[in-house]
């Protein structure tokens with residue numbers, strides 16, 4: 535029995551789930567040998583406040599999330615059967631060993647290099663398709679949903695679906711950079727067209743990177759079918775001021791303001 539995949543699919547009724555990325559809690563923790571702030575305590579508090587998922591990106595250099603964090607979070611989440619565990623990373627680096635061991639609900643494949651400052655691009659299809667097929671197939675056989683981290687390129691959506699991906703995660707940095715500028719609507723339309731192409735190809739849709747309390751509602755109001763947003767950097771920064779619980783509630787309010795009820 536897959537330890538983390540729920541017996542029944544975790545369906546949020548097409549509503550947008552909030553998955554909190556805990557990378558930056560681990561980043562701060564790693565600056566001393568004191569074990570604080572605790573990653574598992576952060577997870578417990580954001581889940582008690584209503585978050586529907588936890589996301590981590592255990593990079594090969596362990597600059598933030600470590601392998602031990604992943605196993606401790608997997609253990610914690612056994613007590614939260616309706617919560618999704620999303621583990622991100624490059625499947626050609628360390629990620630597949632983690633997926634085989636933990637079998638989270640979702641694996642998000644990201645084409646980062648080992649020392650990359652942060653994620654800053656999606657997969658190139660069809661160029662990357664040949665090597666992605668095998669790891670997508672293996673991951674799905676393990677009962678783990680596959681999401682491909684993708685730029686807002688409508689023309690790549692069919693190729694992502696043909697590879698067997700269940701979802702694409704729209705890389706939202708371009709939107710976040712344009713938000714509040716005269717280019718906002720033009721850039722947003724690229725995401726709308728990409729989401730429409732993804733849905734037409736039979737893919738489900740996630741989104742993430744640089745989303746925050748200012749730009750989230752406009753994105754969800756415009757872009758159809760977003761099942762999950764994974765948010766870390768801005769959310770943890772907000773939590774330094776507001777606390778985890780009030781911050782999660784505020785992000786849920788942003789989702790609800792978009793007219794897309796937050797997942798229950």
Ligand SMILES: CC(=O)[C@@H](O)[C@H](O)COP(=O)(O)O
Pocket residue numbers: 555557558590591622644651652653683742743764766
């Ligand atoms: C894939 C993505 O956009 C982010 O989830 C990524 O985890 C950010 O990584 P850092 O937190 O190391 O910047």
Ligand SMILES: NCC(=O)COP(=O)(O)O
Pocket residue numbers: 555589622703741742743744745764765766767768769
């Ligand atoms: N996949 C995006 C994610 O998990 C968090 O990205 P960010 O909010 O830290 O930019």
